[in-house]
Amino acid sequence: MKRKYWVILAMLFIVPGLMLTASCAKKVTAKPEAAVSKTDDSAKKAAPVAPMDDAAKSAALAAREKFMKQDVNFAFDSAVLDATAQAILKDKAGWMKSNMDAATTIEGHCDERGTVAYNVALGERRAEAAKAFLVNLGVPAAKMTTISFGKEKPLDTAKTEAAYAKNRRAHFVLK
Amino acid sequence: MVDSGNAGCRKTLVANRSPLVWGIIMVGLLWTGMAFGAGNYDYIDINNPLLKKVPIAIPFFKSASGNGSEAETAQTGAILLSDTLSFTGYFKILDRGSFLVEAQKSDVAAPVFKGWTTVGAELLVTGALSLNNSQLEMELRLFDTYNEKQLIGRKYTGNVKDLRVMIRRFCNEIMGLLTGSTGLFESRIVYISSGSAGKEVYICDFDGYNPTQITHNQSINLSPAMSHDGKWVAYTSYAKGKPDLFIQNISDNRVSVVDKKGMGISPAWVPGKFELAASLSFSGDPEIYLLTGTGKVINRLTDSPGIDVSPTFSPDGNKMAFVSRRGGTPQIYVQNMNSGQAERITFQGNNNTQPEWSPKGDKIVYTALEKGGGFNICLIGVDGKGQMQLTYAQGDNESPSWSPDGSMIAFSSTREGTSRIYVMTAYGADQRKLMSMPGQQSEPKWSPGVTN
Numbered sequence: 001m002k003r004k005y006w007v008i009l010a011m012l013f014i015v016p017g018l019m020l021t022a023s024c025a026k027k028v029t030a031k032p033e034a035a036v037s038k039t040d041d042s043a044k045k046a047a048p049v050a051p052m053d054d055a056a057k058s059a060a061l062a063a064r065e066k067f068m069k070q071d072v073n074f075a076f077d078s079a080v081l082d083a084t085a086q087a088i089l090k091d092k093a094g095w096m097k098s099n100m101d102a103a104t105t106i107e108g109h110c111d112e113r114g115t116v117a118y119n120v121a122l123g124e125r126r127a128e129a130a131k132a133f134l135v136n137l138g139v140p141a142a143k144m145t146t147i148s149f150g151k152e153k154p155l156d157t158a159k160t161e162a163a164y165a166k167n168r169r170a171h172f173v174l175k
Numbered sequence: 176m177v178d179s180g181n182a183g184c185r186k187t188l189v190a191n192r193s194p195l196v197w198g199i200i201m202v203g204l205l206w207t208g209m210a211f212g213a214g215n216y217d218y219i220d221i222n223n224p225l226l227k228k229v230p231i232a233i234p235f236f237k238s239a240s241g242n243g244s245e246a247e248t249a250q251t252g253a254i255l256l257s258d259t260l261s262f263t264g265y266f267k268i269l270d271r272g273s274f275l276v277e278a279q280k281s282d283v284a285a286p287v288f289k290g291w292t293t294v295g296a297e298l299l300v301t302g303a304l305s306l307n308n309s310q311l312e313m314e315l316r317l318f319d320t321y322n323e324k325q326l327i328g329r330k331y332t333g334n335v336k337d338l339r340v341m342i343r344r345f346c347n348e349i350m351g352l353l354t355g356s357t358g359l360f361e362s363r364i365v366y367i368s369s370g371s372a373g374k375e376v377y378i379c380d381f382d383g384y385n386p387t388q389i390t391h392n393q394s395i396n397l398s399p400a401m402s403h404d405g406k407w408v409a410y411t412s413y414a415k416g417k418p419d420l421f422i423q424n425i426s427d428n429r430v431s432v433v434d435k436k437g438m439g440i441s442p443a444w445v446p447g448k449f450e451l452a453a454s455l456s457f458s459g460d461p462e463i464y465l466l467t468g469t470g471k472v473i474n475r476l477t478d479s480p481g482i483d484v485s486p487t488f489s490p491d492g493n494k495m496a497f498v499s500r501r502g503g504t505p506q507i508y509v510q511n512m513n514s515g516q517a518e519r520i521t522f523q524g525n526n527n528t529q530p531e532w533s534p535k536g537d538k539i540v541y542t543a544l545e546k547g548g549g550f551n552i553c554l555i556g557v558d559g560k561g562q563m564q565l566t567y568a569q570g571d572n573e574s575p576s577w578s579p580d581g582s583m584i585a586f587s588s589t590r591e592g593t594s595r596i597y598v599m600t601a602y603g604a605d606q607r608k609l610m611s612m613p614g615q616q617s618e619p620k621w622s623p624g625v626t627n
Contacts, residue, residue, distance in 0.1 A: 077504070077505070077526065113544065113548070113550070113571075114526070114528070114544070115485075115528045115529045115542055115550075115573055115574065116397050116398055116574075116617070116618060117397070117398050117411070117440045117441035117454070117484050117485055117529075118482065118484055118485065118498060118505060118528050118529075120397070120411065120418050120438055120440045121438070121440065121454065121456070121461045121482045121484050122482065124437065124438055124456055124461070125482065128459075147416075147417050147418075148418060148438055149395075149413075150397075150418075152374075152395050152397075
């Protein structure tokens with residue numbers, strides 16, 4: 001009888017151990033990406049001018065602008081990320097992973113319909129949904145904080161469907 | 176607020192106003208020798224949706240000298256009284272121009288009832304006063320004209336600046352006799368008003384007078400709720416950079432902050448206890464928690480994935496209504512506080528929020544999103560039966576809140592474009608604007624005044 005318990009106990013340690021090594025394996029496969037960007041950098045370094053030439057500079061600036069300007073939108077009363085939203089978030093994940101010292105605040109917003117408190121809650125769900133998606137794509141959770149502004153900070157105060165659609169957003173602010 | 180009273184509408188904001196110090200008002204009973212039975216008067220049944228307004232005559236009060244500021248006060252007093260009663264929407268104030276009796280010549284203690292029933296009055300209020308320097312002595316009486324008997328008689332003595340207080344106390348007695356509930360005219364409304372720097376919390380009297388600013392953090396402040404003793408306000412504020420729950424003492428302004436990650440929203444006080452419920456998301460998902468009056472979490476009340484928000488308690492504290500998205504869309508549920516079992520009560524429409532439990536215990540008022548867009552105030556029994564719509568096709572009507580006696584409902588409406596606070600009777604009649612300030616007013620919550 002005691003032997004059985006011993007075996008079970010051993011399994012309890014071995015199985016999680018195996019799982020840990022498996023995830024370590026995942027980390028190993030992530031490294032090639034970093035290696036790729038390193039070769040990019042060295043290619044740039046090989047160029048005759050300063051480390052970042054003007055074209056690369058403006059490209060980097062444009063990417064940063066895009067990160068901040070491009071919002072993720074949502075359907076009414078929803079925190080679900082549709083295909084467009086996911087594509088935008090993939091872009092953002094890419095940017096964050098290439099700019100590892102960047103930290104961002106993800107703001108969740110709602111359109112003006114709907115009651116104040118409920119919208120603060122919904123805005124938080126939207127920000128959290130965007131964050132979770134990015135974490136799944138490998139962006140460290142510690143680099144992102146979320147905040148909801150409910151319906152308090154609309155982009156467009158017109159009372160049209162188009163304006164409402166714009167206001168239902170997750171917005172990224174660099175700290 | 177009666178529109179004709181606009182001239183007297185004080186819109187000045189009094190910042191950091193210290194609590195009103197009530198002058199000493201002596202109140203005496205005026206006994207006529209005629210006995211009247213208590214509780215026999217069923218003039219106003221606020222549970223009757225087809226309620227007919229009670230015609231009441233309130234002639235100008237009689238002044239001892241008939242001139243000067245005393246005569247003015249006699250007129251002001253009568254107007255104040257009519258405005259106060261007219262506010263409830265339950266009375267039809269008869270036009271003084273039709274009266275047959277002249278105030279100065281009448282016997283305020285023994286009126287000629289036929290002269291009043293002839294002009295259609297079922298109730299009559301007479302008043303007589305004398306003013307010496309600022310010392311006011313005022314007698315007020317309520318009569319049943321058809322049964323020819325006095326119902327209430329009071330004598331008030333005090334400073335003339337407390338005229339409004341005396342009038343309100345008398346009106347309180349009238350409401351108590353006729354509806355069984357008192358306190359309406361001492362009650363206060365906490366609300367949000369927007370300015371250039373954000374949204375701040377304000378408190379005003381039940382009739383929209385004396386707006387007082389409560390928060391001064393120049394941030395966004397939302398969803399205020401005043402405790403039942405009128406001494407504390409809980410609200411959500413972005414003053415610390417994110418939506419946190421603040422609990423502020425109204426007299427000395429000391430604040431407790433519920434310092435947890437995530438948001439703290441939709442506070443609601445527990446009847447009879449220094450406790451409140453609110454929705455907090457520090458666990459990763461918005462759930463409703465019970466907190467002490469100083470903001471310490473006692474325990475968790477809801478446990479379901481998705482949004483749980485906007486609690487409101489039954490008057491006995493045994494049940495809580497709230498909004499949950501656990502069924503897929505925001506709907507109203509009622510939870511038994513002892514068993515923890517929750518039952519959905521709204522099944523019409525796919526967006527029902529902001530429930531408020533009536534102080535009378537039988538109904539819940541809430542906000543429903545119509546199919547064509549637009550929000551309206553609706554009523555439903557606490558058992559989910561008897562759903563009724565109270566506002567129609569006039570902008571967005573949201574944030575309903577019951578008066579402490581359950582006879583009226585305050586709400587916000589954009590029917591004029593800008594968001595303003597409105598009031599109506601418990602059955603949706605007599606919808607009118609309460610007051611107007613610069614900016615937009617929203618999220619009214621009605622509470623008993625400070626008991627003194």
